Amino acid sequence: MNVFSKVIVAWYKVNKRDLPWRESKDPYLIWISEIILQQTRVVQGYNYYLRFIERFPDIQTLADAEEEEVMKYWQGLGYYSRARNLHAAAISMNGRFPKTYPGVLALKGVGEYTAAAICSLAYNMPCAVVDGNVYRVLSRYFGIDLPIDSTEGKKYFASLADEMLDKQQPALYNQGIMDFGALQCTPQSPDCTSCPLSETCLGYATGRVAKLPVKKYKVKSRDRFLNYIYVRVGAYTFISKRTLNDIWQNLFEFPLIETATAVSEDEFLSLADFQAMLAPGEEPLIRCVCRNVKHVLSHQVIYANFYEVTLPEESVSFSRYQKIRVNELEQYAVSRLIHTFIEKYIS
Numbered sequence: 528m529n530v531f532s533k534v535i536v537a538w539y540k541v542n543k544r545d546l547p548w549r550e551s552k553d554p555y556l557i558w559i560s561e562i563i564l565q566q567t568r569v570v571q572g573y574n575y576y577l578r579f580i581e582r583f584p585d586i587q588t589l590a591d592a593e594e595e596e597v598m599k600y601w602q603g604l605g606y607y608s609r610a611r612n613l614h615a616a617a618i619s620m621n622g623r624f625p626k627t628y629p630g631v632l633a634l635k636g637v638g639e640y641t642a643a644a645i646c647s648l649a650y651n652m653p654c655a656v657v658d659g660n661v662y663r664v665l666s667r668y669f670g671i672d673l674p675i676d677s678t679e680g681k682k683y684f685a686s687l688a689d690e691m692l693d694k695q696q697p698a699l700y701n702q703g704i705m706d707f708g709a710l711q712c713t714p715q716s717p718d719c720t721s722c723p724l725s726e727t728c729l730g731y732a733t734g735r736v737a738k739l740p741v742k743k744y745k746v747k748s749r750d751r752f753l754n755y756i757y758v759r760v761g762a763y764t765f766i767s768k769r770t771l772n773d774i775w776q777n778l779f780e781f782p783l784i785e786t787a788t789a790v791s792e793d794e795f796l797s798l799a800d801f802q803a804m805l806a807p808g809e810e811p812l813i814r815c816v817c818r819n820v821k822h823v824l825s826h827q828v829i830y831a832n833f834y835e836v837t838l839p840e841e842s843v844s845f846s847r848y849q850k851i852r853v854n855e856l857e858q859y860a861v862s863r864l865i866h867t868f869i870e871k872y873i874s
C-alpha cells in the first residue's frame with residue numbers, strides 16, 4: 528500500500544465521524560444516506576436520514592409508498608428530483624437491491640460516485656469514490672492544477688483515485704478520504720499544520736493549497752422573481768401542484784405569478800395575470816406580507832414576494848386552484864421557501 532493510503536486509513540481509524548449509516552452494511556441504508564448527503568451537509572442530513580429510514584426501513588416499504596408521502600419526508604432538503612428518483616428506483620428493484628456495480632449504476636439517480644460508494648461500503652468492492660472531497664485532497668496533495676471539471680481532469684483524477692485506493696480495505700479507505708476532506712483538508716481552512724500528510728504534500732510545500740483544486744467553468748446563476756398569493760377565504764386557501772419541468776417539480780405552492788424583473792406592490796396589483804385570477808368586479812383585501820425574500824438554489828437565486836388576499840366566503844376567484852383548509856397545508860409537500868413562509872406567518 529502506498530504512503531498516502533496508509534496515512535488516510537490510519538487517520539480515519541482515529542478521527543472517523545460516528546454516523547448512523549456507518550453501522551450498517553445494508554446497501555439500501557447506504558444508498559439512502561448517500562442520496563440524502565448529495566448537496567446536503569451531514570449535520571442537516573442526519574435527522575432526515577433517521578426519519579426517512581424509520582418510515583421507509585426497506586426497499587419494499589419505499590416502493591409501496593405514494594410518491595407524495597416520500598416527497599413529504601424529503602421536504603426541506605431541496606433537490607427534490609432525488610426523492611422522486613429514490614422512489615422510482617425502489618419500485619424498479621422488485622424488493623432486491625442490485626449486487627453488481629453496473630446493476631447499482633443503472634438505478635435511477637445513481638451516478639458513478641454513488642455507485643462506487645454503495646459497492647465499496649456495502650460489498651467491499653474495490654471501487655474508488657471521486658467526490659468533491661476526493662478532488663480537493665488529491666489535487667492538493669499531489670499539487671495537480673488540471674481543472675477538475677474538464678474531461679482531461681476528470682479522467683486523470685479518476686485514474687489517480689483508483690491507483691490510490693486501498694484494494695484490501697476499500698470501504699475504510701473511501702470513507703477515510705471523504706472524512707479527511709470534510710474535516711482536515713477542508714475547502715476554506717485546511718489544517719495543514721497538524722496534518723499527517725503535510726511533510727509530503729506538494730500543494731502545501733509550494734504554497735498553492737488555497738488555489739487548489741482548479742475549476743474551469745463558473746456556474747452561471749440566474750435571478751427569478753416570484754410573487755406568491757396566499758388567499759384567505761374563511762378557513763380555506765388555494766394551492767396548486769407544480770407540474771412543469773422546473774425547480775420544485777410536483778411540490779405544492781400558493782398561486783404564483785413569476786415576473787421577469789422585480790415588481791413593486793402597485794405594479795403587481797395591476798398585472799393582467801393577477802387580475803385574471805379574480806372574478807369580475809372582485810375587490811379583495813390585499814396586504815403584502817413580506818417582500819424580497821431571498822432563496823438561493825444551486826443555479827438560481829429566487830426573490831419572492833408574498834401577498835395575502837382576503838376574499839368573502841361566496842367568492843369564485845381563484846377557481847382554477849385546489850381549495851383546501853388552511854390547517855391542512857402541512858399535509859402537502861412544499862418547497863423550503865413556502866414551508867418557511869407557512870411556519871413564520873400562518874402556523
Ligand code: SF4
Nearest residue numbers: 712717719722725728
Ligand atoms: S497538508 Fe494541508 S493541503 Fe496538504 S493534505 Fe494536509 S490539509 Fe490538505
